[in-house]
Amino acid sequence: MPEVRDKIFAVAAELGWLPNAAGAALASRRTWLAGVLIPTLDHDVFAAQVNALQARLSASGITVLIGCSNYDLDEAAEQVRVMLARGIEALAVVGELQRPELFEMISARGVPYVVMYSHAPQSVHPCVGFDNHAAFSKLTRYLLDLGHRNFAVIHQPSLDNDRVLARLSGIRDALASEGLALRPQHVFEGPATFDFGRESLRKCLDTPGPRPTAIICGNDTLAIGTLIEARAMGIDVPGTLSITGFDDLPIAEFTSPPLTTMRVDNVAIGRAAADYLLTRLSQQPIVPREAFDAELIVRGSTGPAGA
Amino acid sequence: MPEVRDKIFAVAAELGWLPNAAGAALASRRTWLAGVLIPTLDHDVFAAQVNALQARLSASGITVLIGCSNYDLDEAAEQVRVMLARGIEALAVVGELQRPELFEMISARGVPYVVMYSHAPQSVHPCVGFDNHAAFSKLTRYLLDLGHRNFAVIHQPSLDNDRVLARLSGIRDALASEGLALRPQHVFEGPATFDFGRESLRKCLDTPGPRPTAIICGNDTLAIGTLIEARAMGIDVPGTLSITGFDDLPIAEFTSPPLTTMRVDNVAIGRAAADYLLTRLSQQPIVPREAFDAELIVRGSTGPAGA
DNA sequence: GGCCAGCATGTACGCGCTTACATCACACCT
DNA sequence: AGGTGTGATGTAAGCGCGTACATGCTGGCC
Numbered sequence: 001m002p003e004v005r006d007k008i009f010a011v012a013a014e015l016g017w018l019p020n021a022a023g024a025a026l027a028s029r030r031t032w033l034a035g036v037l038i039p040t041l042d043h044d045v046f047a048a049q050v051n052a053l054q055a056r057l058s059a060s061g062i063t064v065l066i067g068c069s070n071y072d073l074d075e076a077a078e079q080v081r082v083m084l085a086r087g088i089e090a091l092a093v094v095g096e097l098q099r100p101e102l103f104e105m106i107s108a109r110g111v112p113y114v115v116m117y118s119h120a121p122q123s124v125h126p127c128v129g130f131d132n133h134a135a136f137s138k139l140t141r142y143l144l145d146l147g148h149r150n151f152a153v154i155h156q157p158s159l160d161n162d163r164v165l166a167r168l169s170g171i172r173d174a175l176a177s178e179g180l181a182l183r184p185q186h187v188f189e190g191p192a193t194f195d196f197g198r199e200s201l202r203k204c205l206d207t208p209g210p211r212p213t214a215i216i217c218g219n220d221t222l223a224i225g226t227l228i229e230a231r232a233m234g235i236d237v238p239g240t241l242s243i244t245g246f247d248d249l250p251i252a253e254f255t256s257p258p259l260t261t262m263r264v265d266n267v268a269i270g271r272a273a274a275d276y277l278l279t280r281l282s283q284q285p286i287v288p289r290e291a292f293d294a295e296l297i298v299r300g301s302t303g304p305a306g307a
Numbered sequence: 308m309p310e311v312r313d314k315i316f317a318v319a320a321e322l323g324w325l326p327n328a329a330g331a332a333l334a335s336r337r338t339w340l341a342g343v344l345i346p347t348l349d350h351d352v353f354a355a356q357v358n359a360l361q362a363r364l365s366a367s368g369i370t371v372l373i374g375c376s377n378y379d380l381d382e383a384a385e386q387v388r389v390m391l392a393r394g395i396e397a398l399a400v401v402g403e404l405q406r407p408e409l410f411e412m413i414s415a416r417g418v419p420y421v422v423m424y425s426h427a428p429q430s431v432h433p434c435v436g437f438d439n440h441a442a443f444s445k446l447t448r449y450l451l452d453l454g455h456r457n458f459a460v461i462h463q464p465s466l467d468n469d470r471v472l473a474r475l476s477g478i479r480d481a482l483a484s485e486g487l488a489l490r491p492q493h494v495f496e497g498p499a500t501f502d503f504g505r506e507s508l509r510k511c512l513d514t515p516g517p518r519p520t521a522i523i524c525g526n527d528t529l530a531i532g533t534l535i536e537a538r539a540m541g542i543d544v545p546g547t548l549s550i551t552g553f554d555d556l557p558i559a560e561f562t563s564p565p566l567t568t569m570r571v572d573n574v575a576i577g578r579a580a581a582d583y584l585l586t587r588l589s590q591q592p593i594v595p596r597e598a599f600d601a602e603l604i605v606r607g608s609t610g611p612a613g614a
Numbered sequence: 615g616g617c618c619a620g621c622a623t624g625t626a627c628g629c630g631c632t633t634a635c636a637t638c639a640c641a642c643c644t
Numbered sequence: 645a646g647g648t649g650t651g652a653t654g655t656a657a658g659c660g661c662g663t664a665c666a667t668g669c670t671g672g673c674c
Contacts, residue, residue, distance in 0.1 A: 016415050018392040022332035023630030026659045031329065041354045041361075051348045054375065063389065066373055068361065085325040086370065108323050194557055221557075228561045250501055250528075251558055254535045330660030333629045337662095 031087035034277060035065045036116075037079055038094045045247060045266050046094060049116060052270030053092060060278055062089075073160050077102045084109060090277040092116045096125050097162035112280035116273045117266075118163050119291055128273040128292075130264055132163050135294035136170030139216065139244055139262060142296060144178055147305035148214040148242065151175065152186035154200040154226060155218030164218060167246075171216055186212055197225020198232075205233070213241060213305045220245035220252050220261055227255055227301060238303030248297055257300030264294050338394035341584060342372045343423075344386055345401045352554060352573050353401060356423060359577030360399060367585055369396075380467050384409045391416060397584040399423045403432050404469035419587035423580045424573075425470050426598055435580040435599075437571055439470045442601035443477030446523065446551055446569060449603060451485055454612035455521040455549065458482065459493035461507045461533060462525030471525060474553075478523055493519055504532020505539075512540070520548060520612045527552035527559050527568055534562055534608060545610030555604050564607030571601050 025031040034057055038046040054064045065088060067079030077099040083091065084105055091106055091113040103125070106113050119129035143151070153171060158164040175181060185207045188200035197217060205211060217223035223245030230237050237243055237257055245252060248263035269292055279287055332338040341364055345353040361371045372395060374386030384406040390398065391412055398413055398420040410432070413420050426436035450458070460478060465471040482488055492514045495507035504524060512518060524530035530552030537544050544550055544564055552559060555570035576599055586594055 013388075016412070018388065020333075020630050021393040022329045022338065023659090024632075025329035026327075026333055026661085027630075027632035029632090029659070041348065041358045042351075044349075044351070047348045047354045051375065054348075054373075063372065063393065065370065066361075068358065081320075081325065082370065086328040105323070194561060224558070224561070251531070254501065254531070256563070327660050330629090331662070333631085334660075334662035336629070 025087060031089060032062045033065060033083075033086060033088045034062050034090040034092070035067060035080070035083035035088040036092045037067045037069060037076055037083075039071045040068050041066070044249065045117075045264075048266040049094075049270035049273070052267040053116075053274045054270075056271050056274035057278070071157070071159075071161065073097075073099050073102075077105075080105060084111070090281055092128075092273045092277065094118075095162050096120065096123055096127070097160055097165075112277055114273050114276050116269060118166065120162070120166065126276065126286075128269055128276055130269075130292040130294045132166035132294075133170035133173070135246075135262055135264075136167040136216070137174040138294070138296060139246075140171045140174035142298070143214045143216070143242060143244070143302065144174065144180075146214075146242070146302065149178075149180060149305065150210055150212045150214070151180070151182060152188070152204050152212035152215045153182060153218075154188045154190075154197055154204075154215060154222050156189070156192040156222070158189060167218060183207075183209070185209070192219055192221050194221060194225035194228060197222040197227075198229035201226045201229040202233070205235075214302070215241065215243050217243065217245050220247040220249040220259060223259055223261065223301070224249075224251070224255055227257075227259065231256070237301055240306075242302040242305075244302060246294075252297075253299070255301070260299045260302040261297050262294040263297050265292060268292065332394060338396060339369045340372060340390075340393060340395045341369050341397040341399070342374060342387070342390035342395040343399045344374045344376060344383055344390075346378045347375050348373070351556065352424075352571075355573040356401075356577035356580070359574040360423075360581045361577075363578050363581035364585070378464070378466075378468065380404075380406050384412075387412060391418070397588055399435075399580045399584065401425075402469050403427065403430055403434070404467055404472075419584055421580050421583050423576060425473065427469070427473065433583065433593075435576055435583055437576075437599040437601045439473035439601075440477035440480070442553075442569055442571075443474040443523070444481040445601070445603060446553075447478045447481035449605070450521045450523070450549060450551070450609065451481065451487075453521075453549070453609065456485075456487060456612065457517055457519045457521070458487070458489060459495070459511050459519035459522045460489060460525075461495040461497075461504055461511075461522060461529050463496070463499040463529070465496060474525060490514075490516070492516070499526055499528050501528060501532035501535060504529040504534075505536035508533045508536040509540070512542075521609070522548065522550050524550065524552050527554045527556040527566060530566055530568065530608070531556075531558070531562055534564075534566065538563070544608055547613075549609040549612070551609060553601075559604075560606070562608070567606045567609040568604050569601040570604050571599060575599065 036050055036053055038050060041047050050066060057064050065083050067083055069076035069079060080102050091111055093115055094117045096115045096118055115125045115127045117129040119127040119131050156164055186204060190196040215226055217226055223243055226243050230241060235241050245259050245261035248261045252259040252261050343357055343360055345357060348354050357373060364371050372390050374390060376383035376386060387409050398418055400422055401424045403422045403425055422432045422434045424436040426434040426438050428438060463471055493511060497503040522533055524533055530550055533550050537548060542548050552566050552568035555568045559566040559568050
């Protein structure tokens with residue numbers, strides 16, 4: 001009767017007793033803890049991933065420790081250090097651009113890990129995510145096919161951020177394939193806020209020389225800011241200016257005009273990351289890396305160049 | 308030289324050693340763990356609070372365990388149980404409507420706790436939040452002063468949710484003070500999505516009898532959905548219909564018309580909750596409950612009735 | 615020079631649990 | 645009837661730390 005144990009636990013719980021996890025961890029050398037390292041919870045994208053990952057792992061009885069790096073690599077490594085000290089048995093980390101010691105620490109302990117969100121084809125790490133470079137190439141390709149030749153980019157801080165860096169090079173490579181390049185004055189880097197999008201558009205249009213006919217934004221927030229400002233300035237979108245975003249926020253469908261953007265299934269990514277770690281934990285054969293796709297959602301904010 | 312210890316730790320860290328938290332916890336009877344229980348990470352409001360709380364606590368060397376109840380009271384109690392088993396030394400929980408055993412468990416262990424986000428004046432629990440009832444009374448009062456007499460409400464699920472319940476009664480009480488009441492056909496309860504806002508507006512206007520001149524929405528998402536649909540239906544906002552939200556999402560400023568809503572400083576709430584727990588943990592005298600205020604942000608989506 | 619206070623150093627116990635192993639009882643087979 | 649295997653039950657060791665206490669040492673004082 002193995003259920004006896006459960007009965008004991010049930011009655012003990014009624015008496016207010018709970019097993020002490022520290023004792024159990026020490027004795028069994030199992031903590032049932034996993035970690036997830038993200039830049040911040042303040043982005044829907046990461047919150048959705050973490051939520052899904054946590055739901056999956058907690059269904060398997062494992063508790064997840066959430067660490068926020070605030071986009072700081074040293075902070076990220078430090079967070080992993082404390083997670084390791086707490087005995088995490090698996091780790092999911094957003095982005096593969098990390099201090100080397102981060103990966104060394106977890107490898108030295110034989111802790112299975114997975115890089116979430118980004119997926120560089122030639123990465124040395126197991127990844128569950130999509131190819132940022134390919135996604136932005138596809139997006140740029142779409143605009144090129146629409147006849148655009150003059151581009152601007154408004155993007156979030158690229159420092160230490162492989163996702164943003166990959167997106168930029170995805171754009172640049174697609175342009176280069178047509179012999180085109182970005183004018184430095186047409187590249188704006190700053191906080192991912194509505195205001196930065198607005199302000200960048202104004203600066204962009206104030207720049208002497210040929211105006212861009214398409215603006216690629218690093219995410220929907222920047223794109224919506226740009227859209228707002230374009231509207232305020234009386235600029236015809238997409239008539240004289242096409243604008244794209246990334247993330248497909250729920251609101252993107254309802255801006256005016258509706259925003260052309262790209263969609264990534266963050267819930268699926270979080271779930272897949274959890275599943276990967278779970279199979280690693282159960283010593284089962286390693287499943288091949290899952291590559292997600294960023295889907296282009298064409299709406300009203302983009303159109304033919306010079307229409 | 309107490310710094311010797313630090314040197315040892317530093318050199319040990321270089322060798323790849325990390326202190327085992329389970330061992331430390333067992334021996335010192337301190338886990339340096341705190342918990343936070345929220346409905347879901349998928350809402351900016353909670354994500355912001357958790358982010359702030361975590362930042363504050365982690366600065367004091369304490370790790371926070373995040374539990375998501377998915378708006379399920381049993382799940383909430385279960386989450387607290389596992390947190391307790393893991394040895395949390397403090398707990399912040401969103402909402403005071405919880406299974407009694409939840410509070411019993413933490414009280415039995417003498418674990419300090421605080422209710423976040425909501426703040427009922429006569430609550431038996433320490434609270435760090437704002438008064439949902441008062442906030443929606445204020446909002447309703449504002450609309451009444453604008454001459455509105457005919458209201459509709461579109462709100463999120465109220466089951467087991469003290470915040471939503473308090474909001475509804477705040478509206479009802481304010482109306483009652485003018486001898487008014489809500490027609491049941493003008494109250495719509497459903498998921499907090501754009502779509503539910505849109506669909507509710509359509510149903511609302513299809514309802515025979517006098518049409519409302521003002522619609523109070525449970526949050527900005529519902530309000531924006533309503534706004535979108537009103538626009539699509541060619542309804543003049545605020546000319547023939549006033550619409551209000553709650554949360555003051557960044558986008559609220561940029562809808563057309565801009566959304567009248569209420570703002571709550573969720574970062575400050577998270578921080579204050581952390582501070583409260585920290586002082587309780589340090590055995591210092593208990594500071595008085597902090598009551599936050601929901602600030603009314605009047606924008607273009609509201610105007611005089613029948614203007 | 616001896617004594618003790620004060621500090622540095624060393625040692626061992628125990629936190630609460632898991633688990634491997636020893637013990638025991640029982641039944642079955644030869 | 646004795647031996648052996650199976651399963652139930654009991655026992656004790658030890659996981660990796662913190663800490664309280666014992667021990668050793670040094671210096672200052674009478």
